[in-house]
Amino acid sequence: MHGQKDDVATMTSTATTSSIGASGRKQERKSAWPMISVDDALTIVLQHTHAALPVQVPLQEALGCVLAEDIVAREPQPPFAAAIMDGYAIHSSDGAGIFPVVGRLTAGIDPDAHGLILARGTVCYITTGAKLPQGADAVVKIEETEDASPLSGGGGRRETAVRLLVSSPPGQWVRAPGSDMAVGEVILRRLTLLGPAEIGLLASVGRVQAVSVFPKPTIGVLSTGDELIEAGLEGGREEGLIRDSNRPTLLALFSELVGRDKVVDLGIV
Numbered sequence: 116m117h118g119q120k121d122d123v124a125t126m127t128s129t130a131t132t133s134s135i136g137a138s139g140r141k142q143e144r145k146s147a148w149p150m151i152s153v154d155d156a157l158t159i160v161l162q163h164t165h166a167a168l169p170v171q172v173p174l175q176e177a178l179g180c181v182l183a184e185d186i187v188a189r190e191p192q193p194p195f196a197a198a199i200m201d202g203y204a205i206h207s208s209d210g211a212g213i214f215p216v217v218g219r220l221t222a223g224i225d226p227d228a229h230g231l232i233l234a235r236g237t238v239c240y241i242t243t244g245a246k247l248p249q250g251a252d253a254v255v256k257i258e259e260t261e262d263a264s265p266l267s268g269g270g271g272r273r274e275t276a277v278r279l280l281v282s283s284p285p286g287q288w289v290r291a292p293g294s295d296m297a298v299g300e301v302i303l304r305r306l307t308l309l310g311p312a313e314i315g316l317l318a319s320v321g322r323v324q325a326v327s328v329f330p331k332p333t334i335g336v337l338s339t340g341d342e343l344i345e346a347g348l349e350g351g352r353e354e355g356l357i358r359d360s361n362r363p364t365l366l367a368l369f370s371e372l373v374g375r376d377k378v379v380d381l382g383i384v
Contacts, residue, residue: 180308181307183328183329188299202257203254220239221245222242233250252285254283335379339383344383346360
């Protein structure tokens with residue numbers, strides 16, 4: 116009988132322990148805070164987030180900000196017909212043949228300021244980006260021409276005549292005014308995140324002194340968990356602790372997005 120009592124006591128103890136363990140596991144499986152979707156979580160956060168009022172900043176401070184207005188082109192881009200290739204500005208109706216060279220235009224030179232008007236049966240040397248003279252409506256690239264100057268052969272002498280080996284249709288190798296952006300065209304929409312390309316677009320339309328943007332938010336980052344220790348601490352692994360790596364990762368990510376001065380390290384709580 117003594118042996119049987121011991122057996123009963125052992126069985127009772129084992130059953131009691133199993134019951135406690137099972138009960139504990141059941142309680143851990145049922146959280147007091149039910150799981151919600153990412154979309155629901157974002158909705159809750161945004162319900163408690165107040166939109167900041169727009170501020171005016173100079174262009175060099177707008178990188179990484181969100182645009183608070185539509186940006187509309189106030190002038191055509193390019194503002195004039197410009198050569199796409201080095202070559203010769205021509206009248207397309209003249210076709211191929213030998214023509215006198217009546218001038219040279221490089222980028223930044225205004226032919227109108229120099230009174231250069233291209234007459235029929237003449238050509239003008241022109242470089243990429245230069246404004247076409249009045250009368251010209253096409254460009255023949257230099258690879259499709261030959262020097263036809265009398266006694267040509269070097270000596271640093273400028274060409275006085277050129278042979279056009281091909282004819283060009285109107286608009287050949289020419290960027291038309293407004294072909295990049297037309298007057299009144301919206302080139303950047305409100306709520307656009309301003310990166311390097313957008314900064315370049317703003318500069319191209321002269322928005323340098325003041326750009327309307329929403330100010331960058333201040334972001335606090337904290338970690339929770341009894342198992343966490345600071346990443347720089349030694350030990351703790353044998354006690355079931357791990358180094359906090361998520362917080363440094365998020366601090367770096369947000370610093371990249373909004374700048375280090377806008378990110379606050381709230382530690383482990």
